Amino acid sequence: MQLWLDERANWPHTGGNRALFLNAKGGRLSARAAGGIIAEIAKTAGLDGPATAHVLRHTLATTLVRGKTDLVMVAELLGHARLETTRRYSLPPDKDKEDARTSARVSAIRIRTGSGPFFCSFCPACNLKPI
Known part of the structure; x- marks a missing residue:
């Protein structure tokens, strides 16, 4: 620059x-x-x-938000009047959601089978049982 x-x-x-x-x-x-x-x-x-200015703008905003840049700063850089508009860039994409679901399923399997660090037979503190 x-x-x-x-x-x-x-x-x-x-x-x-x-x-x-x-x-x-x-x-x-x-x-x-x-x-x-x-x-x-x-x-x-x-x-x-597509490679447009709009795509570049979204890419910049997403990169900043995922890099933990303050949303207020991102909003100012993009010229957004409302923080809610900028917050859209902080929503997880579908792939991240699927990865989280997969990770949760793996953890549930470990709880059911008693393998891994997640096993407990009963948790009286929160009243949860393995799935």
Whole structure:
């Protein structure tokens, strides 16, 4: 990013434009132009599936949230007015849910068979019996 910021300072015709990404004339890069650049980069990289600015935005938000970045900070970076909008990125994907169910089934099998550290014959503290 710093390399681009250093280069941007010398970009022709920028005037007082504060936009981060600029077109060849020094103006703000349009959404359409950004989409074309993103699609070309994805094609060159051999990526399958959609590669749009929207997908990149979601990828950034998901990466930040899964990396334990504070939701308020993520909301601010994305320009969300409501934290509930940003919270969507913290919801577990279907694969994570399935992995949790699989893990729970393995634990239940260990309890039933008495193998592993999860075995107990009866837990008076919580009144639970093995499945």
